[in-house]
Amino acid sequence: MTQFRKGLWRSALAVAAVAGFVTSAAAQMELKIMAPAAPGGGWDQTARSMQQALTQSGIAKSAQVTNVPGAGGSIGIAQLVNNSKGDGNQLMVMGYVMVGALLTNKSPVTLEQTTPIARLTAEYEAIVVPADSPIKTAKELADALKADPAKVTWAGGSAGGVDHIAAALFAKAAGADPTKINYIPFSGGGEALAAILGGKVTAGISGYGEFESQIKAGKLRLLGLTTPANQGTTDKPSIKAQGVDIEIANWRAVVAPPGISADQKKALVDAMDKMAKSAEWQAILKQKGWEDSYVSGDVFAKILADEQARTKEVLTSVGLVKS
Amino acid sequence: MDAFVSLVNGLSVAIQPMNLLFALIGVLLGTAVGVLPGIGPALTVALLLPITFKLDPAGSIIMFAGIYYGGMYGGSTTAILINTPGESASMATALEGNKMAKAGRGGPALATSAIGSFVAGTIATLGLTFLAPYLVDIAVSFGPEDYFALMCVAFVTVSATFGDSPVRGLTSLFIGLMLGLVGIDILSGQSRLSFGVPELYDNIEVTTLAVGLFAIGEALYVASRRHIQEEKLEPVRGSLWMTKEDWKRSWKPWIRGTLFGFPIGALPAGGAEIPTFLSYSTERRLTKHPEEFGHGAIEGVAGPEAANNASAAGTLVPLLTLGLPTSATAAMLLAGFQQYGLNPGPLLFAERPDLVWGLIASLFIANGMLLVLNLPLVGLWVRLLAIPQPWLYAGILVFATVGTIAANPSPVELIMLTVFGILGFLMRRFDFPIAPVVVGLILGPVAESQLRRALSISLGDPMTLLQSTISATLLAIALIALVLPFFLKGLGRFKAVED
Incomplete structure (x- = not known):
């Protein structure tokens, strides 16, 4: 048998x-x-x-x-x-x-x-602020973070996701304590976008595609993308080229x-x-x-x-x- | 007047025979998936996306919108007839609708829900046409603190779903709130009450809970009572259609339901469930027949159904004007736009007016089609209740299980369905209302995360809740709604003493 x-x-x-x-x-x-x-x-x-x-x-x-x-x-x-x-x-x-x-x-x-x-x-991450925000460049955002990381509120996707990690890396590159960042996770892109458009938070961070149409319509200001320094263009500037050493992509x-x-x-x-x-x-x-x-x-x-x-x-x- | 001219242009797009056909396919598919619990319009659109890739953009987006509206109709049919809400938004409909069906008034219940959906859908689509640009500014200014205040209003008013005993109602609500804690906490990313079971990380599915409590619980209860007393269901008692009295009692709830549904649906985190509950509670407070509530009051079907459909149109406001998807189905519609390289948002109206207005116009058409499709079917649907009880309930069990498994093929989901079914049976047996459990599961997590977001933004200062005008106003409404009944009761007692 x-x-x-x-x-x-x-x-x-x-x-x-x-x-x-x-x-x-x-x-x-x-x-x-x-x-x-x-x-x-x-x-x-x-x-x-x-x-x-x-x-x-x-x-x-x-x-x-x-x-x-x-x-x-x-x-x-x-x-x-x-x-x-x-x-x-x-x-x-x-x-x-x-x-x-x-x-x-x-x-x-x-x-x-x-x-x-x-x-x-x-897909590279984009950092945006509302169109009427006083912050104009990635460097200014970095300075604000360095002054007091808790006062800069971030809107992005789920906790521990790529948006959250990118925000922490940005704070670290800015010379601020990444443990003190005030990151507010939202479920789904729509809710985070609404909070940014409504001026409820300092900055928003997510894949570029999420913000594209709002940036083109002039409702959001793009501070930059997390691309390598030599890949920046005038309408899609690289954050690294602005002196904040961060490079991350959602692959x-x-x-x-x-x-x-x-x-x-x-x-x-x-x-x-x-x-x-x-x-x-x-x-x-x-x-x-x-x-x-x-x-x-x-x-x-x-x-x-x-x-x-x-x-x-x-x-x-x-x-x-x-x- | 601009909007009007555009709408007429849109109608010329929508009445092209191909687009009419797409709308028809959409509403038929939507009704079919709305009927099956667990499989909603979002899943259907997701599965159709790769197939429609080669079709014309206008046609397939019109079809998707038809599916969306159709799903809202289909969900209410099963909610009324067999107490199985196909969507969480149809839950409030099941409360009174199923009682009506059991009392032989299934015909009028289905009719008021179909006509109410039509009326609400039409008014709300008109709202979408003319108010969208204004509404969207208000919607975006709603911050986390304002959502929290809105949840407070909802919590206070849903006490109407509690039944007769507040203690039992609150017990049910707290079971729901506890279930709402299960899963990964959105703000900290840590899992709570999931005991290392990965399937529990994604929170408890509302439809699994609703189907378990409502349908399975009821089937078990009926089975347990069978040898004690035979409950004889009469499919039709009195007229199959709505009487003059029914019309009189329905039209105001339709309008009020629309007024709840459309603006709340337009809020980025509004959803369809909250307006249906608010509408149910309002009708229960305002009715001239309070004795009928809990035993099949037509207002309790007319209002929530209108709210449900109006919110579906409301969801399209932020989607079309901002590109903000605020529900799972809206997110799929967005993906549908993107597959043709179109980005909904402020520019879409300018870039592709034919598409946007064609879509809005076809919503009117889809709505009309749904009414024409659904009304003649009412007579057929109520025959379902003539099926002998053992067969009917065996069918419900199969139907509920298949729907849940199709939406989430996992043994854990089935175990949950069974556990919730037994819970539903025990609650029914010992007279606890089941609706507040689902209410707790839906509202609890939203209220919690919005409050914590608000406090996070204000760096921990609770005064933020009062500094926003919207939030302060809503909190005041909640407080008044909470205190007023006691005050009136006290006044009544005072008067009684004086007499």
């Missing part, structure tokens, strides 16, 4: 191996992409855009999107690590926000357990489950490399206004590790993570 079972098991393995070989060789992958969030959000939109680009360009035969919402991605990543181990056709969309969420939620599953594949897009990426083979990893990285270059993906980036920040494989793995270390330090300094 045991003998028979073993034999059956072996032949099943052999069949699986052959099947796996055939699919990867033909470059006709049947991918599954998990968005660890409810339909409609940024990660979901990324997953569905990938689906569109991968299938239309013929890189994958099919790409199925599943949603596993909850707790800033903590539930999705737990499912990826625990249930999809060794599955070379599974991908999960994630982003910078997940790095912070896993730390603040004290998640038992960590990003080290996943296999990093590629970073896809990035989105894909990771694979733990325990996949080197070949499987290579197949996924290759597929992403092809997708990033495809006309379909480039068209989507343009239409959605997403910045292309594609890097894959080991380069991305290094960035991911660096971002984790930096985020942990910032979150500890603002008291969201106990060291």
Whole structure:
């Protein structure tokens, strides 16, 4: 009986191996992409855009999107690590926000357990003030923070998210104590925007897209973006170029489950490399206004590790993570 | 007059056959998803976004708006007939509506809700057309302290949902407030009362609580009483349509409901639930038939339903004029605009007037379509109650569970639904009102986070609550509403002694 079972098991393995070989060789992958969030959000939109680009360009035969919402991605990543181990056709969309969420939620599953594949897009953070604010430049905001960090109120997204981290980094770069910043989290972009427009807070911080139409309409003044110093333009000045040393982007990426083979990893990285270059993906980036920040494989793995270390330090300094 | 000319231009866009078809598909889809608890318009629009990508922008945005309005109609149908509010905004409707349906007055209840929705939707869309630019300035000036004051008014007035015993009502309210604490605290990012269960980090879903308490609790209760006494439901008693008396009792609540719904819906953090509760409480106070409340009073259906639909139109004010999405569905509509490279906001009216006014005009059309669709169906819907009770309640159980699982596929969500169902059963068994639990879950977190935001902005100075005119006025209203009944009661007693 045991003998028979073993034999059956072996032949099943052999069949699986052959099947796996055939699919990867033909470059006709049947991918599954998990968005660890409810339909409609940024990660979901990324997953569905990938689906569109991968299938239309013929890189994958099919790409199925599943949603596993909850707790800033903590539930999705737990499912990826625990249930999809060794599955070379599974991908999960994630982003910078997940790095912070896993730390603040004290998640038992960590990003080290996943296999990093590629970073896809990035959005820089913008700092704005109401149009009638006396503050005109990033430097003036930095001076106000240095004088009394508690009196500068910030409106942005959820506590521990990229907006909060960027505000803390800004305070630190300004020479103020980041533990004393008066950051007020709002649920959803709309509420924060209303508070800034209504002059209830000193400054607002969020992805540039959230503020774009208000800046163009002259209702908000853009102090700058968290871009590298040499990437600033006249209508989108870099904060770093104004003398406040901060550089941060809200990026989105894909990771694979733990325990996949080197070949499987290579197949996924290759597929992403092809997708990033495809006309379909480039068209989507343009239409959605997403910045292309594609890097894959080991380069991305290094960035991911660096971002984790930096985020942990910032979150500890603002008291969201106990060291 | 500008707005009027633009509206006529918009109508010419909206009555193009393709756009009419899109509006029709939208309202049908919206009604269907509104009926299913848990699956709301937001989810539907989200799932349709990638499919509509290749369609014409005007057509698909018109369809999305149809889904939004349709969802508001659909939610009330199940709330009235089977006590299962499809949306949290239909909860107030279930309170009196289901009692009416059980007394054989399901027809008039559905009719007043459909006509009330139409009246409110039309008035509110007119408001959107002509008042949007003015309203939006007021809406933006609402700060956290003002929202907190508004929540105080809501807390004081919802005591009308408490039933007859304030102690039992308050007990229920506090259960709701406690449930509202579960999950990640928005201001500090720390989790509370979630005991390391990741599914609880995202707070308790209002629809899961409402469906559990209302539908599952009721099904269990009916099952437990079955062998004691057979409750015979009569689907239709008296007229299927609204009588002259019904019309007379409905039109004022429709107007008042609209007046609550539209401005509060236009506030960036207003929502649809608060105006429905305020409307319910107001009607309960103003009614000439107080004895009917709690047993199926038509005012209690007409008012909240109007408020519900008016708030949906109100939500479009900040969305179209500022690009501020103030509800989940509005956020999806925003994503719908953005997928065509359009950014709602101050510039959209100037850049794409055809689109904005086409959308507003099609809202009028969608509203009319919904009325025409829903009224003839009233007769069909009430037949649902003729289904033998065991089948009907078994159906409700399946329906409620499937809806919840479809919206959030997780075993934890199912366990919560079951626990809330048992809680609902026990509360019914021991005569505790269930509405205040849901009220607490909705209002509690909002009141807490807005108060803490206000104090954070004022650097901890509580006087900020009185320094804002809006907030001071609202707090005064809350205080008067709290004290006045006691005062009047005292006066009455004083008079009685004098006699």
